[in-house]
Structures are given as C-alpha cells and as structure tokens.
Amino acid sequence: MRYSGLRIIKEALTGNKGWKPAWRDPEPQPAYDFVIIGGGGHGLATAYYLASTFGKKRIAVLEKGWIGGGNVGRNTTIIRSNYLLEGNGPFYEYALKLWEGLEQELNYNAMVSQRGILNLIHTDAQCTAFTRRGNAMILNGADAEMLGVEQIRARYPFLNFNDARFPIKGGLAQHRGGTVRHDAVAWGYARGADSLGVDIIQNCEVTGFRIENGVCKGVETSRGFIGAGKVASCVAGSSSRLMAKAGMRLPIESTVLQAFVTEGLKPVLPGVITFGAGHFYCSQSDKGGLVFGGDPDGYNTYAQRGNLPVVEGVMESGMALIPALGRARVLRMWGGLMDMSMDGSPIIDRTEIEGLYFNGGWCYGGFKATPASGMCYAHLLARDIPHEYATAYRFDRFRRGYMIDEKGVGAQPNLH
Numbered sequence: 001m002r003y004s005g006l007r008i009i010k011e012a013l014t015g016n017k018g019w020k021p022a023w024r025d026p027e028p029q030p031a032y033d034f035v036i037i038g039g040g041g042h043g044l045a046t047a048y049y050l051a052s053t054f055g056k057k058r059i060a061v062l063e064k065g066w067i068g069g070g071n072v073g074r075n076t077t078i079i080r081s082n083y084l085l086e087g088n089g090p091f092y093e094y095a096l097k098l099w100e101g102l103e104q105e106l107n108y109n110a111m112v113s114q115r116g117i118l119n120l121i122h123t124d125a126q127c128t129a130f131t132r133r134g135n136a137m138i139l140n141g142a143d144a145e146m147l148g149v150e151q152i153r154a155r156y157p158f159l160n161f162n163d164a165r166f167p168i169k170g171g172l173a174q175h176r177g178g179t180v181r182h183d184a185v186a187w188g189y190a191r192g193a194d195s196l197g198v199d200i201i202q203n204c205e206v207t208g209f210r211i212e213n214g215v216c217k218g219v220e221t222s223r224g225f226i227g228a229g230k231v232a233s234c235v236a237g238s239s240s241r242l243m244a245k246a247g248m249r250l251p252i253e254s255t256v257l258q259a260f261v262t263e264g265l266k267p268v269l270p271g272v273i274t275f276g277a278g279h280f281y282c283s284q285s286d287k288g289g290l291v292f293g294g295d296p297d298g299y300n301t302y303a304q305r306g307n308l309p310v311v312e313g314v315m316e317s318g319m320a321l322i323p324a325l326g327r328a329r330v331l332r333m334w335g336g337l338m339d340m341s342m343d344g345s346p347i348i349d350r351t352e353i354e355g356l357y358f359n360g361g362w363c364y365g366g367f368k369a370t371p372a373s374g375m376c377y378a379h380l381l382a383r384d385i386p387h388e389y390a391t392a393y394r395f396d397r398f399r400r401g402y403m404i405d406e407k408g409v410g411a412q413p414n415l416h
C-alpha cells in the first residue's frame with residue numbers, strides 16, 4: 001500500500017478502515033540465505049538494501065525484543081557529516097546524501113529535517129581546529145561555514161554571550177545537518193524490507209551460533225535453530241556479548257548514554273547546537289520538547305539506564321550555555337547501550353569465521369550513519385568485498401595501527 005496525501009483523505013472519509021499493518025509478523029523459516037541479527041536501524045537498513053539494491057531473497061531479521069526498542073529509538077536524532085578524517089568524512093557524507101532521498105525512496109515520512117547543526121567555539125585553539133575541520137569537510141564534498149559571534153547571536157539570542165565562563169567566539173555550521181524522527185527510521189526500513197519479502201521476526205533472541213569446521217551454519221535462537229548461508233551481527237551495544245558466543249573478543253566496550261527531553265515549548269531553537277566547552281548538544285523536537293544529552297556514564301555496563309551524577313553534569317553544561325534552560329521542566333530521560341570501539345570509529349567487516357559478518361562499534365554516533373551502514377553492510381554481504389566508502393572500517397586496523405581516531409584520545413572509549 002502506497003502512502004500519500006490522497007490516501008489519507010480517502011481513509012479519513014471512509015472511517016480509516018483501509019490501513020493495513022506496515023509489516024507482517026511471520027513465523028521463522030528453517031533456513032534463509034541471509035540472517036541479520038538485530039532489528040535496529042542498521043539491521044533493518046541492511047535487510048532493505050540487500051533486497052532492494054542487491055536483489056537478494058530469503059532474508060530474515062531476528063530481533064530479541066521489538067524493532068526500534070534499541071538505540072535507534074533512544075537517540076537524540078542528530079544527523080551530520082562534519083568529520084575530519086579521511087576514513088570517516090566521505091562515509092558520513094554518503095550517509096547524509098542517502099538521508100536526503102530516503103523518505104521518497106521508502107515512501108515513508110521519517111521527518112528528515114535539515115535544520116542545520118552549529119558547533120560552538122569558545123577558544124582560539126578551537127577556532128583553528130574547527131577551521132581545519134570545515135576545510136576537510138568541504139574537500140570531502142560536505143558543506144561547512146564558519147560563523148561569527150554576531151551571526152550566531154542573531155539566530156540564537158538566548159545563548160550566554162555575556163559574563164560567560166566560556167565566551168562564544170564563533171561556530172562551525174553545517175546547514176545540511178539536522179534531525180530525523182528516529183523510530184520512524186526503523187519503521188520505514190521495516191516496511192520497505194517487508195514489502196520486498198524480508199521476514200522480520202520479533203521476540204526471537206539469538207542465543208548461540210552453530211559453527212562447524214570454521215564455517216557458520218546458522219544461529220540458535222529462543223525460537224529454535226535457524227540455518228543461514230550468511231549470518232550478519234548488527235546488535236550495537238550488545239555486540240561484545242553476542243560475538244563472545246562465537247568465541248570472539250572484540251575491540252569494543254559497552255557503556256550507557258543518557259538523553260533528556262523537556263516539556264513542550266514554543267519554537268525557540270531553530271537548529272541543533274553543540275557546546276564546545278563542555279559536552280552538551282540540544283535540538284527542539286517538532287512537538288516542542290528540548291531534546292538534549294551530554295557525556296556517557298563512563299563505565300562499562302549493559303544496563304539501559306544511567307546515573308544521577310551524569311544527569312547533574314549534563315544540566316550544568318546546558319545551563320552554562322543556555323541559562324533559560326533552568327526554567328524548563330524535564331519530562332523524560334532514558335539510557336541506551338553504546339558499543340564504544342577503541343578509536344571511536346565503526347567496524348563493517350567479515351570475521352575469521354566463514355559466513356559470519358560483523359557491523360558495530362558505532363559509539364554514540366551511529367544513528368546518522370544508518371543508511372550508509374545498511375548499504376555498505378549489504379554490499380559486503382552480497383559481494384564479499386567492502387563498499388568503497390567502508391574500506392577503512394576493517395578489524396585489522398587495530399592490529400596494523402591504522403586507527404581512525406577522530407577525537408585523538410586514543411584507546412579510551414569513555415572519552416570518544
């Protein structure tokens with residue numbers, strides 16, 4: 001069923017009786033050509049592109065809970081491609097280009113909103129670093145503009161420009177960055193994949209791998225064994241736990257990251273802003289809530305809820321930048337599980353076990369990558385060679401010492 005304005009009018013006039021479920025609820029088959037573990041954004045996008053772009057059939061997505069229940073439905077919805085390093089810049093710009101055509105391709109309103117992102121600058125050294133980043137972005141085909149204080153004041157008059165401990169000295173803007181309604185991304189890809197014959201199987205936890213003579217033959221699940229030609233792990237924050245069942249120890253640690261949303265306010269924040277002197281980022285949802293976050297909780301855990309000291313730290317950073325934030329009431333907060341890699345960059349690669357593939361290490365930046373991650377992973381699964389934009393995202397970079405260390409903080413996941 002195609003969605004359209006006419007369809008809405010027709011349904012409104014006929015009692016809304018014609019809507020069908022957006023995807024089926026199939027029973028698992030005994031075997032598939034491709035089994036994707038994890039019904040988050042990346043897993044569903046991978047299934048969709050495997051079927052749509054690479055023409056593959058007999059594909060299943062296995063999700064232990066419900067689709068969209070993981071980080072794809074827990075993040076702060078920011079998309080951007082303001083990266084510095086060669087391995088990252090072109091990949092994230094490719095993702096941004098895919099976002100720009102996604103709703104038309106999926107025939108689904110994911111509320112892609114290119115309202116712009118502004119990284120604020122507070123020191124002279126930061127100004128030099130951000131100018132370099134902006135130049136790298138332009139060389140990678142992305143858009144970037146350095147803004148002066150008066151330009152920022154005109155757009156965001158309520159920021160703390162006077163008497164601030166960290167005075168605002170400018171900002172790096174990417175006008176094509178913005179936000180996307182996160183759970184609509186999961187639903188849109190699920191609907192698209194389902195319409196191409198992909199089985200999306202919820203409440204189906206993978207509990208082990210069947211590996212014979214170094215070849216992965218399928219997965220053990222809470223709903224029985226499912227055979228597979230190729231098995232693709234795509235479980236974000238649960239990556240190290242899942243791959244341990246295949247005997248693999250990953251260069252990944254899991255931590256929790258919290259997000260917050262206030263009561264609905266009149267439109268005050270036209271774009272996404274990030275605070276360069278602390279860790280705070282904020283946007284305003286279409287319902288009016290200010291959506292913001294800050295540092296991860298900084299210790300290893302698989303719990304999807306955070307702790308009060310970090311809440312205090314995030315609020316402090318927020319108030320240093322936007323004093324008026326103290327007048328807003330926080331309605332909700334939640335946590336999600338981050339798969340923190342040792343250089344802050346992701347992995348899309350084959351494993352040493354034939355037929356077993358891996359996608360993970362997205363840290364707290366994997367939402368914006370979703371379309372490109374799905375496309376590159378599907379390419380790897382279909383053709384067994386990395387996609388041109390994901391050649392840097394291999395396991396062996398850690399062995400060879402070719403880290404993609406965007407923040408330059410080394411193997412300290414709590415700082416990435």
Ligand SMILES: Cc1cc2nc3c(=O)[nH]c(=O)nc-3n(C[C@H](O)[C@H](O)[C@H](O)COP(=O)(O)OP(=O)(O)OC[C@H]3O[C@@H](n4cnc5c(N)ncnc54)[C@H](O)[C@@H]3O)c2cc1C
Pocket residue numbers: 037038039040041042043062063064065066067068069070071072073074075076077078079204205206207234235236237238242257258259293334335336337338362363364365366367368369
């Ligand atoms: C608070 C917060 C804010 C964030 N903000 C941003 C942001 O603004 N911009 C950005 O780019 N990124 C952001 N991120 C990061 C981003 O959300 C993640 O990197 C990305 O969503 C991870 O990929 P995913 O969508 O596939 O993960 P998930 O949605 O977590 O999908 C993984 C799925 O695997 C399932 N699973 C796990 N184990 C098994 C198993 N054994 N069997 C079957 N299924 C299993 C899980 O239930 C889950 O549904 C944020 C994350 C958090 C938590």
